[in-house]
Amino acid sequence: xxxxxxxxxxxxxxxxxRIEPKQFSVxxxxxxxxxxxxxxxxxxxKFLVEKVMPTARKQGMFEDQVLKMISSHPGVKFPFSMLKQxxxxxxxxxxxxxRPLPEVFYFDLATKVDESKRRDEYEKMAVDYRWTISDxxxxxxxxxxxxxxxxxxxxxxxLRERNVWTYETPDPRFGKSNYKGRIPGQIVANVLYYYTKxxxxxxxxxxxxxxxxxxxxxxxxxxxxxxxxxxxxPIDERITRNNVLLTGLPEQTGSVDYIFLDPPTEFTQxxxxxxxxVSIDASKADFTLKFKxxxxxxxxxxxxxxxxxxxxxxxxxxxxxxxxxxxxxQLFREAGFKQIGKVYLPRRSSESTGRAAQxxxxxxxxxxxxxxxxxxxxxxxx
Numbered sequence: 001x002x003x004x005x006x007x008x009x010x011x012x013x014x015x016x017x018r019i020e021p022k023q024f025s026v027x028x029x030x031x032x033x034x035x036x037x038x039x040x041x042x043x044x045x046k047f048l049v050e051k052v053m054p055t056a057r058k059q060g061m062f063e064d065q066v067l068k069m070i071s072s073h074p075g076v077k078f079p080f081s082m083l084k085q086x087x088x089x090x091x092x093x094x095x096x097x098x099r100p101l102p103e104v105f106y107f108d109l110a111t112k113v114d115e116s117k118r119r120d121e122y123e124k125m126a127v128d129y130r131w132t133i134s135d136x137x138x139x140x141x142x143x144x145x146x147x148x149x150x151x152x153x154x155x156x157x158x159l160r161e162r163n164v165w166t167y168e169t170p171d172p173r174f175g176k177s178n179y180k181g182r183i184p185g186q187i188v189a190n191v192l193y194y195y196t197k198x199x200x201x202x203x204x205x206x207x208x209x210x211x212x213x214x215x216x217x218x219x220x221x222x223x224x225x226x227x228x229x230x231x232x233x234p235i236d237e238r239i240t241r242n243n244v245l246l247t248g249l250p251e252q253t254g255s256v257d258y259i260f261l262d263p264p265t266e267f268t269q270x271x272x273x274x275x276x277x278v279s280i281d282a283s284k285a286d287f288t289l290k291f292k293x294x295x296x297x298x299x300x301x302x303x304x305x306x307x308x309x310x311x312x313x314x315x316x317x318x319x320x321x322x323x324x325x326x327x328x329x330q331l332f333r334e335a336g337f338k339q340i341g342k343v344y345l346p347r348r349s350s351e352s353t354g355r356a357a358q359x360x361x362x363x364x365x366x367x368x369x370x371x372x373x374x375x376x377x378x379x380x381x382x
Contacts, residue, residue: 030076041107045090048083063087085111092119100127105136112140156219157189163343165190165376173218175211176235183262183311185211187345187376191260192222195307195341195378200257202227203301205244205294210236212260244294251301259298261310283315283322291331299335302381308337311345313374325375332379341378 029052036044048067056066067087071080078086085107089096092110096103105126109119126136151159157171167184170177174185188211196202204212207229213236216222230242230249242250298308315322329339 027073029070030073033070034075034077041086041089042093042096042103044078044083045086045088046094048087049090053087092116099123102133104133108133108136108140112137155189155193155221157193157215158186159193160186160190163341164346165343166346166348168348174214176209179209179235181264182209183211184348185215188212188260189215189219189222190343191309191376191378192216192225192258195309196222196225196258198224200225201255202258202260203249203251203256204229204260204262205231205242205249205297206262206264207231207234207236207239208262210238213238244297245290248293248297249301253300254303256301257303257306259302259306259308261294261298261308263294263311284327287322287324287327288331291328295331295335295337298332299337299381304381306381307340307378308332308381309341309376309378311374311376313371316370325377328377332377336382337379338382339377340380341376343376343378345374345376347372347374 032047033044036047052066052070053063056063064084067083068080070076071078071083089107089110093099093106096106099106101123105123109122113119113122122136122139125131125139129135131139148158158167165187167186170182170184171186171189174188175182192202192212192215202212202216202225204227207213208231210229213227213229216225216227228251229236229239230244231239232241232243234241240250302308310328312324312328314324332339
């Protein structure tokens with residue numbers, strides 16, 4: 001055989017024995033994960049970090065994507081939150097066996113303290129003062145509450161850093177306490193913090209009892225924002241009578257920096273005791289008709305790069321479901337907006353709206369859900 005032929009044969013052999021990357025098998029991972037003891041957090045984290053994640057990265061998958069896929073697989077005994085905590089635990093403390101404190105201390109530090117410097121400080125204090133795990137947990141909690149107070153002192157309201165905003169008690173300074181449908185002022189303060197800047201002109205077409213105006217007038221942090229408030233039935237002298245559905249908004253084209261929309265409940269079909277026979281198609285058509293006009297007005301009056309936030313939630317009518325947040329996203333996208341934010345707003349325990357509907361459903365022999373979580377969607381004009 002010639003040298004050239006030998007090289008060709010060798011090349012073909014190499015091609016034939018090339019090993020393809022192993023495909024990601026969730027079922028196999030679940031079987032291995034379920035073999036771990038539910039209390040063996042460090043070993044589970046080690047398995048995720050050293051075995052699962054490298055394989056996932058080869059398949060072009062993100063870490064959280066992999067963990068969610070695993071936790072949603074039938075039969076797995078670990079929820080996503082636990083898998084995430086175990087991953088963090090091993091990542092931050094791969095040498096936990098050599099550390100001076102019991103392992104449970106490091107699990108709490110890994111899952112409750114974000115900054116490495118603070119974790120080291122807590123560890124040193126726990127060793128020096130011979131803390132119990134209860135001592136450590138109390139210190140972490142007390143420090144967290146102190147930071148919340150510091151932030152309130154700095155900004156004047158309870159700033160949230162994650163995208164789930166729950167406020168059981170509305171701040172009494174913002175809005176009128178007896179106003180039906182009053183949104184907690186802390187939510188409005190947070191949207192102004194994240195989506196406006198000094199000097200911005202802000203418009204609220206559904207001003208209600210004037211919560212947005214109260215925040216800008218009361219908090220020094222927002223005193224350089226200018227605002228206009230409108231409502232079909234104003235109850236505050238700062239609010240101008242205007243029905244955006246009938247007449248649009250009086251603002252000039254391209255003059256507004258930010259719009260806050262908290263439409264009244266009648267804008268969407270919700271979990272009412274009389275709503276089980278309402279057609280989802282009719283609800284969707286009514287919603288689209290109303291909101292197309294609102295979206296057009298937002299596009300008209302906002303400056304290029306201007307932003308708009310809207311509070312909306314899904315609707316349930318018997319066994320049918322209408323995803324109003326998704327419908328809203330589509331309407332804004334069609335108008336040339338880009339979505340830049342989503343925040344979940346769980347209802348306060350006193351706000352639960354589905355009890356009457358659930359009772360009627362039981363009488364009719366239906367199994368239905370009701371909504372207890374609104375969404376705050378934010379878009380930016382291109």
